[in-house]
Amino acid sequence: MRPRALAWLLLGPVAVWNLVFFMLPVAVMVGRSFDAHGLSLVHYRNLFTTGLYVSVMLTTFETSVLVTAGCLLLGYPVAYLLATSGPRARTVMLVLVLLPYWLDYIVRSYSWMVLLGRMGLVNRALIDLGVVPEPLPILYTRWSVTVGMIQILLPLTVLTLYSAMLRIDQGLLHAAAAHGASPSASFRRVFFPLSLPGVYGACLLTFVTSLGFYITPALLGGRKDTMISQLIVTVSTDMLDWSLASAVSVVLLVVSLLIVVVYNRFFSIDRLWGGSA
């Protein structure tokens, strides 16, 4: 069989699947977002002039930034430890990192409700210890959403950072030490700069995934912490305004794609999965 024909045979099933169940619905959605008894931008004008919608988009953006920063700060040391440990310790730690990842994130979001609720574990502990006289309003805030999302996305960040760090030549750290660099100088001057492509990649994946989060903000957030996916659900199922919901979806899609395109322009997306720059 000619290689070309083989390529089509291999790609064919997934291409058809994607065309029918992904590209087509997306095209219908995009079309609907411009439709108001004829071609129109009215839904987009509504979206960008209504204070509530704009604030939801800003909240989404801010929360995603916070989540990305939190994942990076917590994940980098873990990834570093993974990348620099011996094979046995590494296996144990990898399982520990992946374990929560295998647990459904709806379950994990509910667990956070149990922990952070008015009479949850955290508040009980604080009251019993006499730190606070009455329960703190932790749940249904920006913070509970952020904490929950960080916990859910952390494995993704750690694994992306870790795979990038694995590609740093250990010989370079030997070279740094042989030429007088203390472990901390070696980290600052050699390891950290070389891990930056991984940091950018991890930020990209974490941020773009955060933008579209639904369940966690819906369960752990309050009214003011509504994110864009919740808005899409509300507009389409409560308000039954499918055109506006489509417009919101298109905005989310375009922003996500834009971030990926800009990243690829500077860092080449291949590198995230092991390709060379």
Place this chain on the structure above:
Amino acid sequence: MTGAEPAPSRGAAVTLARLTKRFGSVLAVDRVSLEVPSGSFVTFLGPSGSGKTTTLNLIAGFIEPDAGEVFFEGRPVSRTPTHRRDLGMVFQNYALFPHMTVFDNVAFPLRMRRPLARRELTAAVASTLALVQLTGLEGRYPRQLSGGQQQRVAMARALVSRPRLLLMDEPLGALDKKLREQMQVEMKAIHRAVGSTFLYVTHDQAEALAMSDVVVVMRDGRVEQVGSPRELYAAPATEFVADFLGNANLLAGRVTARSDETLVVALDGGTVLRVPAGRAAPAPGEGVKLLVRPEDVDVLVDERTDGERNALPGKVGEVIYLGEMTRVVVDTPEGVVVARIAGQRGGDLAPGHAVVVSWPPTAVRLLPRPTAP
């Protein structure tokens, strides 16, 4: 641990005392003891897996010994981390920092070890780059350089802070033959110019012979023999050393008689030869191996050989013309004997010719014959 510890001398740049390193069940370095004189060029030579690189890594401090000790100028350093050992090092793949320019790579050890004013730093980097003949590429990144240029940057980085000890792990291994030979000459000149102690690891015997003051031949984690290149080539202590350094004809036999000056050896194929008895000549009945270097062997077409020379009849197997000399492989009753004939002689030889190979008995070196297992 048993046995007397060699006392580390303060005059020695590096002393290894019964240094031992085990990886799992493999004894990578097995009780290696050695004195490296200050300012010398010492090469660890051996096939892969002989423990030479592991020994270098123990000296660098990348790994810790299981037993024994490394001394720098008489002081034990096992508890001194690598970055405080005042080293320079050239790695096989160079290990240049890919995110730094040539200037920053070379300036790295200076920035780590002694804070200098910008102008002094620039001057030190420039003079070191001049030493390795690589000026004008300071702003380039390693990936923009050829292999040979990267090698020079790696040398400059190792030398710039003028460390007392320079470690080199097969630094020329990735270069082509011509460049390698050129760098050998330059490296020797650099060694003379800077006066540091150079510890060099290679599996290339020609490289070891060309550059070193002292060669340490290693095998299976042990030191097989230590000596100057000339000593090792002319007087190898074992068959392994004889074979590893240069080409060797090894003829197996047994001593049948011994007088003060002469030893009579019956080779396994039936030939009887008379060779000079050395100081520690084996006794009659003992097995020996006769080492004859190919350059000492002559190939004659006629049967006439004067009785003074050791001679074996044979048939030419192969004639390989190499320009400056010709290699003749001759099948004899005692096995294959290789001769190197200098100049343009040997043009009349062809496979199948009956010949006589011969050599002066003084060219024979007696080696112990390992007892058959």
